[in-house]
Amino acid sequence: MIVMDQEDQSLDSIFEEAQRKLISKGFRIRDEFGEGRLKVYECEFGGRNVRLILVVNGLDEISTNKHTIEDHLLKAAQTFGIKIDFNFENSKDAWRRLKNYHEEVFRNLKERNVRDLFPQQFKGCEYLKM
Numbered sequence: 001m002i003v004m005d006q007e008d009q010s011l012d013s014i015f016e017e018a019q020r021k022l023i024s025k026g027f028r029i030r031d032e033f034g035e036g037r038l039k040v041y042e043c044e045f046g047g048r049n050v051r052l053i054l055v056v057n058g059l060d061e062i063s064t065n066k067h068t069i070e071d072h073l074l075k076a077a078q079t080f081g082i083k084i085d086f087n088f089e090n091s092k093d094a095w096r097r098l099k100n101y102h103e104e105v106f107r108n109l110k111e112r113n114v115r116d117l118f119p120q121q122f123k124g125c126e127y128l129k130m
Helices: 011-024 069-079 091-097 099-111 119-129
Strands: 002-005 028-035 038-045 048-057
Touching: 011 028, 011 038, 011 048, 038 119, 048 069, 048 119, 069 091, 069 099
Parallel strands: 002 048
Antiparallel strands: 028 038, 038 048
């Protein structure tokens, strides 16, 4: 499983680039499927079956010019009752401004079921188990 930030690329261009790179490295893609920010590539490489799971960090509901893992952390902070000014261009900068709350957010993430805060990451992990 590969997890990456979307940054300012389109999801289509990320998935197209991943497919091109797999093919250029000698992978034969037999099937691909997914939803939203998750793509699963069923491949063959060197006579072996390989499943590559690509998870792209970011949440559409966070209005930012670069989608990153910090989108998820900001949503978590808000869910845990931390007031957030959502008037920002970049979620990395917004998360940095909440530096005093990082420990609280991470503690809460550890102690709670956060599947809804990291949907594509959890879904990708489910594909790992298959």
